[in-house]
Amino acid sequence: MSAPLVTVIIPTCGRAHLIGEAIESALDQRGLARRPEVLVVDDGAEDDSAARAAAFDGVRVLFQGERTGISRARNRALAEARGALVVFLDDDDRLLPDAVRAHLRVLEGRPELGMTFGRARLVDASGAPNGVTDPVVCDGFADVLRGRYPVHPAAALARRAAVLDVGAFDPRRGIAQDYDLWTRLARRHGVRAHDEVVSDYRTHPDNVRRQRGPAACLQAVNAILDDRRALLRDDDERRAWAEARAHWRGLFGPALPWEVVVHLRAGQLHEAWTALAVTLRHAPPGTLARFGGEALGRFARRAREELPPRRAAA
Numbered sequence: 001m002s003a004p005l006v007t008v009i010i011p012t013c014g015r016a017h018l019i020g021e022a023i024e025s026a027l028d029q030r031g032l033a034r035r036p037e038v039l040v041v042d043d044g045a046e047d048d049s050a051a052r053a054a055a056f057d058g059v060r061v062l063f064q065g066e067r068t069g070i071s072r073a074r075n076r077a078l079a080e081a082r083g084a085l086v087v088f089l090d091d092d093d094r095l096l097p098d099a100v101r102a103h104l105r106v107l108e109g110r111p112e113l114g115m116t117f118g119r120a121r122l123v124d125a126s127g128a129p130n131g132v133t134d135p136v137v138c139d140g141f142a143d144v145l146r147g148r149y150p151v152h153p154a155a156a157l158a159r160r161a162a163v164l165d166v167g168a169f170d171p172r173r174g175i176a177q178d179y180d181l182w183t184r185l186a187r188r189h190g191v192r193a194h195d196e197v198v199s200d201y202r203t204h205p206d207n208v209r210r211q212r213g214p215a216a217c218l219q220a221v222n223a224i225l226d227d228r229r230a231l232l233r234d235d236d237e238r239r240a241w242a243e244a245r246a247h248w249r250g251l252f253g254p255a256l257p258w259e260v261v262v263h264l265r266a267g268q269l270h271e272a273w274t275a276l277a278v279t280l281r282h283a284p285p286g287t288l289a290r291f292g293g294e295a296l297g298r299f300a301r302r303a304r305e306e307l308p309p310r311r312a313a314a
Contacts, residue, residue, distance in 0.1 A: 114189025
């Protein structure tokens with residue numbers, strides 16, 4: 001039997017200064033019988049990202065014509081991919097040299113598995129490492145619900161047929177598209193985590209979580225969980241669903257009141273009202289009390305810094 005072809009899918013809407021690193025990391029995978037197929041999807045980029053991608057030997061560039069969103073861009077490449085296995089690599093991230101080989105060791109002889117994933121190395125905007133994600137135990141739908149899924153798409157290798165079987169990426173999801181996909185995939189196909197570090201996850205101000213803010217992120221994952229409720233089959237999955245609610249509230253909740261303040265300072269009244277509504281409905285117990293204490297503390301520190309020094313009594 002011939003070795004399976006792996007397709008690496010890289011959507012881009014304009015990171016010409018980084019996309020070369022992503023492509024090189026895909027092409028430079030070690031220990032494979034067949035070089036990965038690399039598909040770059042130009043999703044309305046206004047720079048020369050496509051031209052830089054096309055300069056690499058063997059890279060195919062697909063053009064969307066206009067900005068369609070990352071889900072549609074990935075789905076376009078999925079439809080044209082020749083590989084039986086796929087990696088979704090963002091244009092600002094990188095694969096480590098043995099990433100695909102590590103995944104294949106898990107999938108070999110396990111046709112019931114639709115996806116496997118490993119850990120990621122955290123890197124800053126310049127690409128310098130500053131940590132590694134913790135290992136997780138993930139053995140199915142309930143674990144994925146709980147938030148035990150790839151920290152970013154590049155940390156996973158999926159069977160293309162399994163992704164297509166569950167409808168691929170949902171373009172209606174503006175945030176957390178990967179959580180939406182992995183939960184649907186894990187409902188029908190096996191999922192297994194491993195401990196190998198397989199990718200570089202770049203953190204910078206353009207990350208979606210930082211751009212969109214905690215209120216939008218929390219609303220997005222709650223909407224996904226609402227949709228998944230109908231898929232729960234037993235008490236363990238119902239507990240996992242409740243734990244997922246608590247997990248996401250704990251992750252995004254503490255920052256919600258501060259988002260209200262940021263929007264108010266910027267004069268963004270509609271956004272402030274939305275963030276306030278999410279805060280009142282979803283923030284964990286004690287969030288507003290802690291926010292009040294932190295805000296008073298900040299006010300007191302600023303007052304001490306700005307008030308003139310007291311004069312000594314005559």
